[in-house]
Amino acid sequence: MGRTSTARDRLRDSACELLHTRGYAAVGVAEICVRADVRKGSFYHFFESKQALTIEVIDTHWQAQRTGWRELLTGPESALERLQRLIGWLVETQRQGWQETGRVDGCLLGNLAIELSNQEAAVQQRLTAAFAEQTELVHAALADGVRDGSVAPGYADRATARAVVAQIEGAVLLAKLAGGVGSLDDLWPHVRRLVTVPPTDESTGN
Amino acid sequence: MGRTSTARDRLRDSACELLHTRGYAAVGVAEICVRADVRKGSFYHFFESKQALTIEVIDTHWQAQRTGWRELLTGPESALERLQRLIGWLVETQRQGWQETGRVDGCLLGNLAIELSNQEAAVQQRLTAAFAEQTELVHAALADGVRDGSVAPGYADRATARAVVAQIEGAVLLAKLAGGVGSLDDLWPHVRRLVTVPPTDESTGN
CATH class of the missing domain: 1.10.10.60 (Homeodomain-like)
Known part of the structure; x- marks a missing residue:
């Protein structure tokens, strides 16, 4: 700025x-x-404090991110395609950061969740709200997906939505550790497995 | 001690x-x-420094953990059952910590990976080695699973093994954020989706 x-x-x-x-x-x-x-x-x-500033950073960051999540998960495409678009954008964000800095700094909210969840109650509260919203946005998309046939029935519950968020955070953690974003190319195929049953030719493959 | x-x-x-x-x-x-x-x-x-002590902490911790990983992934059971046993143990470890302290401190290696990967090269190197070993242990189990029929062919590659490790780390991050281990009961069903095709009655459900 x-x-x-x-x-x-x-x-x-x-x-x-x-x-x-x-x-x-x-x-x-x-x-x-x-x-x-x-x-x-x-x-x-x-x-008032570094903690108060951190809470404002979290709110500002998630408000901007949330706009992206909502836009990418909305549209005439199937819910599965919209979810793929969201994952593509999240991966691209990490790739851009890596290209600009040579580092993978990962997910600001995930980083702070790991560092502060068990220590700073006010920060934990804000991060909990942000991750709950992420989970709800994915959950709503999965429910759409059952209606449009792109998500398997029984794969659209809240726990699955949370597993998608967990897979994103875990994959970004490993990319941060690797100092590169190459492994994130696999994120979408793995998220897809969490929410859809594979096509018949794959399930009988041998 | x-x-x-x-x-x-x-x-x-x-x-x-x-x-x-x-x-x-x-x-x-x-x-x-x-x-x-x-x-x-x-x-x-x-x-020599806090960094040197941290590296020894990582090595000692992972050596002990690795023994658990190896033992749990070895045995006459199907590879899928052995993987389930590993996940059960990891969840139980978090549960015990939570019962003892009222906190979820999460995964020591994952916490340090998030905090230090882009800042402390020597620490990052040790963590990279530990996570690579975790991935290889899961990868070997998945290869066993293809042979014994418990893991779907095409679901036993190294990228899938890494996705299993990512799922564990992401789920533990969200448990740490929640300050409770309830959501970890879902970890195994989600890991199973990453490595197996669902049974036919589930895939035709509606």
Whole structure:
């Protein structure tokens, strides 16, 4: 973000970048202020604490992401095709980050969930809400898929939707560990197995 | 560990507990020494740095875990039953931790992978080796499963084995976020979908 944005926006954007790259405990208020070009004395004029800023980062990030999730899961295509489009976009986001930085920073919400869930109740609450929304959006798509025939009946429950979100998070974790996004090409075929029965020629294959 | 163990063992055990509960950046050498009842001045007699201690924690933890993985994936049962046994054990480990502490601390290796992969090359290297071994152990079981008929041909490749590991990590992440292990009861049915085609009565359901 340019320096024409407000100090508050710069603090939030700088924190988002630093939290995504390095995590919560590793980043202090002083470093966020330097990155944002805001005097440390001004920080507490805008935010009560690093935790309060982190909650705003989570809300802002998920609000933007949610728009993408909703748009990609909406349309005239089959529910399975819409789900594939969502996965493609999530993978592309990781690929772009990797191309820009040479790193895979992974999923900001997943990173913070791993680091803070058992330590910061207010952060955990916000992350829980975001992941619950992700699960509900996938769940609704799966229900559509049963109606349009692209998702197998019995594969459209809430637990399956949560398993899709889990597969995304786990695959992104392994990509982050690998420092590359190649393995994410397999994410869609694996998500598809969680929600559909394979075609007959595959199930009888030998 | 009791105080009869050596200072070096106490440092490693204390670090393991603190890293698992709170993460790497949030825990300092001083706190590890207090927990271990070792004078801070002695720390550097045993370990060059917090990073070096962390690498020893990872190696010790994975060596113990690996024994479990190998034993559970070996036996006269079908490969699918052996895989189910492994998943059951992993879930039980999380459940025991939750019962003892009221928290879900998740997977030590996954937590550190998320926090450090893009920052600490030496740690990333050790974690990469551990996750590669997990993937290979699952891959070998899947290959057995094709031979004994419990795993569908075409579902026994290395990418599928990695998807199983991803499913475990993602599900544990969501359990950690939820602060409870209830959702892990669904882990096995979802892993099974990744490696087998469903029985005919399920695939024709409506």
